[in-house]
Amino acid sequence: MSVNRRLFLTGAVATAVAGCSSGSNGNPEQxxxxxxxxxxxxxxxxxxxxxxxxxxxxxxxxxxxxxxxxxxxxxxxxxxxxxxxxxxxxxxxxxxxxxxxxxxxxxxxxxxxxxxxxxxxxxxxxxxxxxxxxxxxxxxxxxxxxxxxxxxxxxxxxxxxxxxxxxxxxxxxxxxxxxxxxxxxxxxxxxxxxxxxxxxxxxxxxxxxGGSLMFRRDDLLASFGVNPNPGSFAEFRDLCKQVSGPNRWALAQAPTDYVSQMLDLPWRWRDEGGKLKSRYEYEEFKQALADCAQLVASGTVHPDSFTNNAPVKKWFNAGIALLIFDRYTAWPQFYAENIAGPSFAISGMRPPKYNGGGWAATWQAQAxxxxxxxxxxxxxxxxxxxxxxxxxxxxxxxxxxxxxxxxxxxxxxxxxxxxxxxxxxxxxxxxxxxxxxxxxxxxxxxxxNPDATRKSYEYQASIIPTAVADPTVSLFSDAWSRKQGQLGTIINDGQNDILSGRKPVSAWDDVVRNWRSTGGDQVRKEFEEAMRSQ
Incomplete structure (x- = not known):
């Protein structure tokens, strides 16, 4: 897999992209x-x-x-x-x-x-x-x-x-x-x-x-008697606590993207009447950070997930972690590399709306x-x-x-x-x-494995009709092409500090100010200009 592109597109913590498929996306515009x-x-x-x-x-x-x-x-x-x-x-x-x-x-x-x-x-x-x-x-x-x-x-x-x-x-x-x-x-x-x-x-x-999704080990979750389709963040949090135990964690990495979807946050940017607003600028993103930091503190996230190149897929396949956020292309890979034998079974866990009342929209991936x-x-x-x-x-x-x-x-x-x-x-x-x-x-x-193929198809069929596209996909920003690494580091380091408990959630305001002044505002301006010229 290639960390380069998606790590700095999404600003996700390094461990959260460890399962991304190979390749570095281009994002040009005519x-x-x-x-x-x-x-x-x-x-x-x-x-x-x-x-x-x-x-x-x-x-x-x-x-x-x-x-x-x-x-x-x-x-x-x-x-x-x-x-x-x-x-x-x-x-x-x-x-x-x-x-x-x-x-x-x-x-x-x-x-x-x-x-x-x-x-x-x-x-x-x-x-x-x-x-x-x-x-x-x-x-x-x-x-x-x-x-x-x-x-x-x-x-x-x-x-x-x-x-x-x-x-x-x-x-x-x-x-x-x-x-x-x-x-x-x-x-x-x-x-x-x-x-x-x-x-x-x-x-x-x-x-x-179809993008990325929360994979779950259905074969193992069944033994805990939990609802594999939590209807709110509170139910998801309870599931994570219930299935975690000695040498076993619910989550292979902090589920920041998954909780962001529950909170109706965009993948990267949202178009608000011709003006772009980054996911990181919404108050709801601080809620996602706070919730995920609590999941880390409660022992439901693998403690080594913040290390570079953490073997998150191996943890998932071994049953050490029961949930992992990864791209849909990992579905056949998990089956090819599984060590549980014929009992191995996975599927996708749709994100519920944060406070319940239905399913949240997922994010469309770059094509x-x-x-x-x-x-x-x-x-x-x-x-x-x-x-x-x-x-x-x-x-x-x-x-x-x-x-x-x-x-x-x-x-x-x-x-x-x-x-x-x-x-x-x-x-x-x-x-x-x-x-x-x-x-x-x-x-x-x-x-x-036709049954696994059908499950993957049915999951995609369930989420694609409501999946949300990013307004900057296929647009070009010179500032983004130059500064995405620097901007991504600011975001990633800031998230890691909060998720690991080194800094409070209130520190996020300083992270966003630094991100904006370092180039985030210039990237926004160039993407907005590209949107108008389409």
Whole structure:
């Protein structure tokens, strides 16, 4: 997972984002209005078991289609090599000469794929070095949003993109994208984050808008006889106290975001008649801090959750913590890594309204996990690389997707109960990071577990109709691109001081004043200007 983007988008305490999915979101905006995005052309070749909708509910599959659809008859490339700078949240895989999966990938794409695979923790430093050296690869998964703002060598983000990166507008705008049908199959919302300088400057890795949720261990909560769907904050607090005990905690981390949703607070900003107000400026946020600090003090939050890179997912899987706030994409990961065996069962706990009386609205997530830029090149090379990316975007249900995600049958995975189960060779060899170059539309699928897939689908179906979008999504603020790391540190440190009991809730007013004067007000101003120019 990548802490960089979401940590400083939300200002959440470091431990609260330890389970976020990989990738650093871009948040750009066109500098010239009227960009024609790719014409959305859904791929008709595969039908889901449970249908999504235009609100953002994802398609769901109870098993992998059999036989899978063969999407390509020939490799997308005709020899040569392709260089790419990619990230990974997994251990770096074996080099190509020791990696049968990588070798087979090269054969199937028809080119020598030369990857620089960078762990998330090293991405900011490595990207800065890449930019400083000015010897760019063909495809770059950019670490443009880092803990320290823009990387060294990027004085102005749109200018850097215009100077070094390929404008893809002539090849992808409107119906032109139909030449690359699996790129045209990507949802429109994902392309909005690829707009720079009046053009399309990136290829998106799209994700659903379902966002993050409070996962619960249903198998363990059942043994306590508690109501797994508390109807108010008071009932939630009581549940947390009831299930906590020696060497067991209700919560893997302080549930600041979850309680914020109960209090009808925005994710980042709320548009109040053209004026933006940050979540941190509402009085209700101090209530969320006070409540979460009491949960910490009462022993219901794991005491080590404030340490960097706390293994919150392992606590959840081991049953040491029974609740964890994480992105919806963690659903299949929890099942893949569970150590409880067949009894393991999880689901989502919807946030109730703080004082009861129904369900609170959740937050829509950004539709783009990250995006990839192409270095400047000629038209022929640009089209070759787009053909490769079109292959990399082959959707769920195709042979190409199955290989790209899981490897070679019998070597890297075996089909079990309608889902691919990876071998250890599959886990170690396939983590090349190519899924962060571009990816197919996300789907809901827990391999080999149709019941879990259905639960995930039903949860998303329950929250998406009322989920609230952030008004600044896909807008660009130069101050935010430069100062988000500094601003995030102010917020994170201030929250940690209060949640851990080092400072009183009243100290939050000073934190907000510091945040505003350091750049928060300037970010607000620029986002408001971007809103008016849409």
């Amino acid at each position: 500098t010239v209005t009227g960009i024609k995005l790719p014409t959305y052309t859904p791929y008709p070749g595969i039908q889901p078991d449970l249908k999504g909708n235009e609100q953002g509910l994802l398609d769901a599959f109870l098993k992998y289609p059999e036989p899978p659809v063969k999407a390509f008859n020939t490799p997308p490339m005709n020899g040569g090599s392709v260089s790419a700078f990619v990230l990974t949240g997994s251990p770096v895989p074996p080099a190509v000469d020791q990696n049968p999966y990588w070798q087979e990938l090269n054969r199937r794409i028809g080119a020598d794929l030369r990857l620089t695979i960078v762990p998330n923790a090293d991405m900011a430093t490595k990207f800065a070095t890449l930019v400083a050296g000015d010897d760019l690869p063909d495809l770059i998964v950019p670490a443009l949003y880092t803990p320290n703002g823009l990387p060294a060598g990027v004085a102005n983000l749109p200018a850097w993109m215009a100077s070094k990166c390929q404008d893809l507008t002539p090849y992808l705008a409107g119906d032109a994208a139909k030449e690359y049908p699996f790129l045209a199959n990507l949802p429109t919302a994902a392309w909005k984050d690829c707009r720079y300088n009046g053009g399309i400057y990136g290829l998106p890795v799209s994700r659903g808008v 783009t996990n990250n995006f990839t830029v192409m270095k400047k090149t000629d038209e022929g090379r640009a089209r070759q690389l787009l053909q490769l990316c079109n292959w990399l975007a082959a959707p769920f249900g195709t042979q190409e997707y199955l290989f790209r995600k899981y490897g070679i049958a019998g070597t890297h995975y075996a089909m079990k109960d309608g889902g691919p189960q990876q071998t250890q060779a599959g886990v170690t060899q396939t983590a090349l990071g190519v899924r962060y170059i571009v990816d197919s539309p996300d789907v809901i699928f827990v391999p080999g």
